[in-house]
Amino acid sequence: MSDCHACAGCAVAEPPPSLGKTRPHVVAIIGPPNSGKSTLFNRLTGLRQKVANFPGVTVEQRVGKARMPHHHGEVVLVDLPGVYSLNPRSEDEQVTRDVLAGAMPGIPKPDALLLILDCTNLGRHLVLAAPILSLKLPTLVILNMADDLKSRGGEVNTAELASQLGSPVALVSASKGEGIEKVFQFMEGTAGGTSSLAPPRVELPVLQDIPQCRRWANDVGSGAAYRAPAPPIWTRRLDSVFLHPIIGPLIFLIVVAGVFQTIFVGAKPLMDGLQDLIQKSGQGIEHFLPPSIFRSLLIDGIWSGVGAVIVFLPQILLLFLFIGILEDSGYLARAALIADRTMAKFGLQGKSFIPLISAYACAVPAIMATRTIENKRDRLATILIAPFMTCSARLPVYTLIIAAFIADRPLLGHFFGMQAGALLGLYVLGFVAAITTARLLKSSILKSERIPFVLEMPPYRWPTLRSLSLRLIDRSKVFLHRAGTVILLVIVVLWVLENLPLKNGQAPPIEESFAGMIGHAVEPAIKPLGFNWKIGIGLISSLAAREVIVGTLGTIYGKEGTEESIGLRQALRSDLSPGGAIALLVFFAFAMQCMSTLAVVRRETGGWRWPAMQFAYMTFLAYICALITNEVIRSGLLI
Amino acid sequence: MILQMSVNSGPPPAPGSPFARTLAQLAEGEAGVLDHLDLPDDIARRLMELGFLPGHTIIPARSAPTGDPRVYRVDGSEVALRRETASHLILRPSNGKVSIR
Numbered sequence: 001m002s003d004c005h006a007c008a009g010c011a012v013a014e015p016p017p018s019l020g021k022t023r024p025h026v027v028a029i030i031g032p033p034n035s036g037k038s039t040l041f042n043r044l045t046g047l048r049q050k051v052a053n054f055p056g057v058t059v060e061q062r063v064g065k066a067r068m069p070h071h072h073g074e075v076v077l078v079d080l081p082g083v084y085s086l087n088p089r090s091e092d093e094q095v096t097r098d099v100l101a102g103a104m105p106g107i108p109k110p111d112a113l114l115l116i117l118d119c120t121n122l123g124r125h126l127v128l129a130a131p132i133l134s135l136k137l138p139t140l141v142i143l144n145m146a147d148d149l150k151s152r153g154g155e156v157n158t159a160e161l162a163s164q165l166g167s168p169v170a171l172v173s174a175s176k177g178e179g180i181e182k183v184f185q186f187m188e189g190t191a192g193g194t195s196s197l198a199p200p201r202v203e204l205p206v207l208q209d210i211p212q213c214r215r216w217a218n219d220v221g222s223g224a225a226y227r228a229p230a231p232p233i234w235t236r237r238l239d240s241v242f243l244h245p246i247i248g249p250l251i252f253l254i255v256v257a258g259v260f261q262t263i264f265v266g267a268k269p270l271m272d273g274l275q276d277l278i279q280k281s282g283q284g285i286e287h288f289l290p291p292s293i294f295r296s297l298l299i300d301g302i303w304s305g306v307g308a309v310i311v312f313l314p315q316i317l318l319l320f321l322f323i324g325i326l327e328d329s330g331y332l333a334r335a336a337l338i339a340d341r342t343m344a345k346f347g348l349q350g351k352s353f354i355p356l357i358s359a360y361a362c363a364v365p366a367i368m369a370t371r372t373i374e375n376k377r378d379r380l381a382t383i384l385i386a387p388f389m390t391c392s393a394r395l396p397v398y399t400l401i402i403a404a405f406i407a408d409r410p411l412l413g414h415f416f417g418m419q420a421g422a423l424l425g426l427y428v429l430g431f432v433a434a435i436t437t438a439r440l441l442k443s444s445i446l447k448s449e450r451i452p453f454v455l456e457m458p459p460y461r462w463p464t465l466r467s468l469s470l471r472l473i474d475r476s477k478v479f480l481h482r483a484g485t486v487i488l489l490v491i492v493v494l495w496v497l498e499n500l501p502l503k504n505g506q507a508p509p510i511e512e513s514f515a516g517m518i519g520h521a522v523e524p525a526i527k528p529l530g531f532n533w534k535i536g537i538g539l540i541s542s543l544a545a546r547e548v549i550v551g552t553l554g555t556i557y558g559k560e561g562t563e564e565s566i567g568l569r570q571a572l573r574s575d576l577s578p579g580g581a582i583a584l585l586v587f588f589a590f591a592m593q594c595m596s597t598l599a600v601v602r603r604e605t606g607g608w609r610w611p612a613m614q615f616a617y618m619t620f621l622a623y624i625c626a627l628i629t630n631e632v633i634r635s636g637l638l639i
Numbered sequence: 640m641i642l643q644m645s646v647n648s649g650p651p652p653a654p655g656s657p658f659a660r661t662l663a664q665l666a667e668g669e670a671g672v673l674d675h676l677d678l679p680d681d682i683a684r685r686l687m688e689l690g691f692l693p694g695h696t697i698i699p700a701r702s703a704p705t706g707d708p709r710v711y712r713v714d715g716s717e718v719a720l721r722r723e724t725a726s727h728l729i730l731r732p733s734n735g736k737v738s739i740r
Contacts, residue, residue: 084688089681121715124690210687211694228715243701243710337703337710337719344721350708452682452724454689457710457717 024076025191026108027066028099030132031116032125033082033374034458036144038062040116040174041079042470044183049077051478059095059606060371063107068188075187078107086131087208091376100135112138112190114183119143119156119171120229120459126217129165131207139167140186147173148459154229161224164202175464235330235459242334252338255331256357259322263315263361270314278307296499296507297492305491309484312364312596313476319358319365320475321468326354327372328463333455340453346435347442349375349453352382356434359389363597367604368475375453377446381438383604384614387597388434388590390427393546396563397588398426400550404569405581422585429589433621478603490595494544510555515540529587529623530580530630542593549593579633583626591622660733662697662711663726670698671730678727690714691728 031037041049045064062079080099081092088094095104102109115132117125122143132139143149143156162169168186172179202223205216242248282303289295326332332354340350351373359366366386373379402422411421497515499507510516511533519536526536534556542549550568554561557571572581592598592615601611665671673693676683690713691697700717702709707722720728 087684089685124714124716127688210684211692214687214692239701239710243703245704249704333719337708340708340719340721341703341705452678452686453708453719453721454685454724455708455719456689457719 023108024074025112025187026076026078026110027112027114027187027190028078028080028110029114029116030080030096030100030128031082031142031144032084032118032128034456035082035116035118035125036174037079037082037116039467040114040142040144040172040183041077042467043174043177043180045077047470047473049474051474059091061107066184066187068191069181069184071188071192073188073191075191078110084128085207085210100137110137112140112187114140114142114186115167116142116144116174118145119149120145120152120154122156122226123214123218123221123228126220127210127213129220130204130213130216133165133167134204134207138190140183141165141167141169142174142183143169143171144174146171146179147176148232149229152229152232153227155225155227156221157225161220161226164220164223175461175467232459238460239334239457242331243337248334249338252335255326255335256354259319259354260357260360262322263319263358263365267315267318267361271311274314275307275311278303278310282307293499293502293505293507297495300499301492301495302488305488305495306484309480309488309596312362312479315362316365316368316475316479317472319361319369320472323354323369323372324468324471325463328461328467330458330460332372333457336455337457340455344453346438348381348438349373349378350455351375352378355382356386356389359386359391362391362393363387363389363594364479364600367597367600368479370604377442380605380610381441381446383601384441384610385434385437387592387594387614387618388430388437390430390589391546391594393594394426394588396547396550397542398423398585400553400563400565400568401572401581401585403563404572405576405578426585426589429586433590437617479600490599491544494541498541510537510552528630529583529626530577530634531584532575532580534575535580535584539587539593543595545596546588546593577630577634579630582633583630586629587622587626589622590618590625592618660730661726662699662720662728662730663722665697665699665730667699667701667709670696671733672696674729674731676727677729678724686724686728689718690716691718697728697730 029037029041041062041064044066048067049062049064051060051062059081064077064079066075066077067073068075078099080096083090083093083096086093086097086100088097098104099107100110100113113132113135115129117128119125129141141161143158143161149155156171158169158171170179170182170186172183174180202216202220205212207213242251282299285303286295286299289298323332326335332351335354336350338350339353343349343352352370354372355366355369358369363386366389367383370379370382370386373382402419406419406422409418410416411418494515497518498510498513500514501508503509503512507513508516511519515537516533518540519533522536522539523531523533526532526539531539534553537556538549538552541552550563551561553572554565554568557568557575559565559567559571561568576584598611598615601614602608605611659674660671662671662673673691673695675693676686676691678686692714695714698712700710700712708719709722709725710717710719711725
């Protein structure tokens with residue numbers, strides 16, 4: 001209740017001489033979802049954190065280092081997934097249990113725990129204290145959102161709570177940093193080995209019995225003179241606008257259009273500028289090096305490979321700035337509520353909506369954005385269908401082929417011609433493939449674990465600059481580290497394929513390169529689709545990124561390699577049948593011609609299993625549909 | 640009446656029936672007390688962890704434009720459920736005395 005007791009029972013630490021010298025002191029942070037766990041973790045570690053996946057599962061593992069203010073030592077902090085209990089029913093709970101038991105490979109058993117609870121909702125959150133305290137590890141019970149509790153007229157006697165639980169209790173506000181020093185004090189105490197472990201004064205409940213645990217939490221709360229805060233007035237007021245039957249959906253549409261517009265249009269000048277900068281600097285470096293095959297590898301392979309990765313950053317940053325604001329403010333939950341009904345028709349849920357809309361710009365940030373979907377199967381389904389949405393990298397290919405093969409005759413009046421119709425048709429095709437696949441997945445391998453759709457509605461809050469910037473830095477690091485390495489490797493391999501074997505010490509013409517040989521080798525397989533070996537080379541090169549095929553075809557035909565190139569259009573018209581050209585469009589609508597996406601899917605799903613399946617499925621679908629398209633057009637059934 | 644309440648294999652009771660109403664039948668702002676969850680054990684536990692415990696008062700709040708899913712005020716927080724889920728949460732009859740926590 002009073003602040004002087006805010007860290008009642010915290011051990012006062014002696015300076016530990018060996019701190020940080022031998023085995024690191026490991027402290028795990030555990031708490032229910034929406035308790036402010038990540039905010040606390042960020043507050044304690046700042047930028048000194050690493051993100052990975054726990055081995056073999058899709059659960060994100062955050063490990064960071066907190067520097068102790070007084071003893072210059074370091075504590076290793078492990079941020080565990082948000083859980084309500086330790087009953088291992090979900091992957092999150094299993095991971096949490098394993099880490100706490102010291103059974104997670106690569107993570108030592110924690111020496112101490114930080115149990116973080118939302119004190120504006122203490123009755124419900126205290127339920128998690130029962131299984132945690134029964135572990136008999138030194139535990140600091142952190143009552144977060146202290147500022148909210150106070151401003152809404154609630155109170156709690158922390159000293160009394162501490163003596164009941166037999167663990168120190170600290171009242172903090174992780175977002176404002178109030179009371180954080182008590183958390184450091186506790187960690188210094190446990191690191192110095194001076195923490196005392198008192199048995200809880202209250203008897204712990206039978207852990208399997210939720211009603212009993214809840215009654216226990218209530219008794220503990222009333223024992224600590226807990227008075228629940230008044231309902232959040234502003235949240236109710238805002239909800240009456242954001243969830244208004246008419247105004248609500250309107251605001252939703254404006255928000256969605258804003259996100260779409262920003263990442264689709266707003267990111268473009270940034271991306272173009274960045275690409276230009278990378279290209280120019282590459283050319284600049286080129287001048288200083290003697291012409292050789294190594295210069296080509298360095299500039300055309302590695303440098304442009306690095307560029308191909310970095311060029312995604314503006315889109316990723318903008319999307320995550322938006323998602324950060326939406327999530328931290330609490331609006332994302334409302335948006336998910338509004339979108340849920342529509343998404344449920346495809347077997348998905350409300351939280352899949354924003355990622356799928358983002359996928360129209362680029363599947364890479366979209367897949368990273370699926371993090372907000374807690375239900376693992378819904379998240380996986382969203383990841384698997386996102387690349388079907390017509391991303392901006394498909395547009396150059398579509399533009400080139402449509403301009404070359406589809407007459408610009410009016411279809412519906414003057415403003416909607418055949419070409420626009422074809423483009424719209426391709427968008428529809430991708431969307432239909434996405435929702436059909438979603439239905440297919442959700443009625444087969446990803447059939448919901450019968451877990452119903454549950455969405456907690458957090459109170460509205462102002463997003464903090466600190467949290468937003470940490471999130472942006474974190475997402476960029478994840479993307480550059482994890483995806484960057486794979487993409488770079490693929491791009492170097494493609495460079496090797498296109499530039500070797502050497503001919504008189506020079507890179508060969510592309511048709512005599514390894515890529516050319518592969519193009520010739522796969523020709524029998526792609527001939528039924530109406531493609532020749534040149535398209536085969538294009539398909540191989542487009543694995544780096546879809547739009548690369550335009551440049552490659554330009555090289556092969558000896559024309560300017562852009563989608564506006566008249567020469568390239570003519571060359572294609574004289575070399576490809578109409579059936580083959582339309583089949584190529586269909587192929588690109590469906591095929592997973594994007595290593596960046598595959599790399600991100602691998603990173604987000606924790607292994608090669610899902611991206612491999614996705615690649616096989618999408619390529620198979622693309623092949624079959626392109627085959628049918630070519631056959632239908634060739635036999636004159638259409639046109 | 641008590642017998643009818645504990646047996647839940649039959650068709651859902653008619654709307655407006657004074658007993659064995661489900662959460663999905665409550666109007667916005669109308670409080671109801673949860674009696675039991677007519678759901679498989681693992682799902683029921685998941686919902687109980689969120690506060691949907693027998694004896695707790697639940698108040699339907701705002702909803703998505705179509706009325707589904709709806710936000711429910713329960714145990715100090717707000718949680719949205721789809722109607723298909725809410726229709727498996729059986730309420731205590733409201734014609735008797737109700738204890739509100």
